[in-house]
Amino acid sequence: MSGVRAQQKEKTRRQIINAALNQLSAERSFSSLSLREVAKEAGLAPTSFYRHFSDMDELGLTLVDEAGLTLRQLMRQARQRIAKGGSVIQISVQTFMELIESNANVFRLLLRERSGTSAAFRAAVIREIRYFTMELCDYLQKANQLDAEVAYMQANAAVTIVFSAGSDALDIEDKAERDQLAQQTIQQLRFIARGALELSDRRKASKKSK
């Protein structure tokens, strides 16, 4: 049970996953990858692929999980930075933009499969994003003492704005332009925060008066 064999298997599994990730790009979506291409890039015979995944779909879902992991890593990093003080919104956007830059292909995968043709993929992506949203919702509710429903709407809107900005950022190569986009995103998040805070206060007030 030393696992020499299992160890080797895990290794080639990673090779397949990495091969797939490497082939993703702005011009190449996951659904356009063929089993044979991925196998070749991984240094495998096409048929050996099946020893690890029964389908390209199964590989795809694994990649989405991988992407979810990256997302959670992002949240941890942002929280650490926030703990050191500074504007929460600014730090969050900046951290997010950095993550996108260094994991462009993973992020592209998420964005594409969110509106892709496989219901399973869409569900998986939406689950990851929902988790992300819920985390933010929790934070907002506690940090700003918001009404629960209002906090959710704010979190949802904020995530939408940030992901959309991330998507745009992927197509911008000029650093100054990206910075401007980040700046605009920060301002938009502040719009939302302001509106949410106000509604929450109004709701609290109407409860009190009863």
Next chain:
Amino acid sequence: MSGVRAQQKEKTRRQIINAALNQLSAERSFSSLSLREVAKEAGLAPTSFYRHFSDMDELGLTLVDEAGLTLRQLMRQARQRIAKGGSVIQISVQTFMELIESNANVFRLLLRERSGTSAAFRAAVIREIRYFTMELCDYLQKANQLDAEVAYMQANAAVTIVFSAGSDALDIEDKAERDQLAQQTIQQLRFIARGALELSDRRKASKKSK
């Protein structure tokens, strides 16, 4: 020059376009369509396709233009309704949701190709959405007397939120749930409007004080 010939050509061109639109669905993206499939659905021999489009790409760009038309149609309709009075945001969201329901596939095309693998497609979609955003920006600036930059940020954020909600709505079949989504979207747009108005006022005040 009676144009019997040109007329016939235009007709089969439409057949091709409609064939492509018909094949689009939640499970079928444009990039997954093959030239042969489209030709067959249009009742044409594969090679006859080339008499109308040199490429599937060319057909795709035509479809995006078609979608842009639908978008402009939406704006006209919303403006008409707004002129009759009522909450601008509510009417806009409602109109948008109706459009999505009756043109689901066209809308899906836009959403998918926005983050698709063809740079030309992405550019075309972004152009349509930008046009849409600019129209809204103009309206906001005039109707609410906003600072120009603030109006743009609001329009941009609003379009992002609405399109994202539209994308979500495509996956919801339950009417009550869709209504709830619409309600949430309206509230989120109000958050943004509130934040934008405040920033604009603050900017005006700081100008005055100079």
Next chain:
DNA sequence: ATTTTGGGCGTACACTTGTACGCTAGTTGT
């Protein structure tokens, strides 16, 4: 020491894909 297991390979097959080429027949221009 012997058997079982399982990852990896090569071959093979049935399909689908885009598109080059040449033909036909009916419209259009002269």
Next chain:
DNA sequence: ACAACTAGCGTACAAGTGTACGCCCAAAAT
């Protein structure tokens, strides 16, 4: 009336696809 043009068709081909099947051989289990 005649010539030129052209939408549409059928054939054909090379390339790429997923995957069924059987073999090999080193690790694991007995």
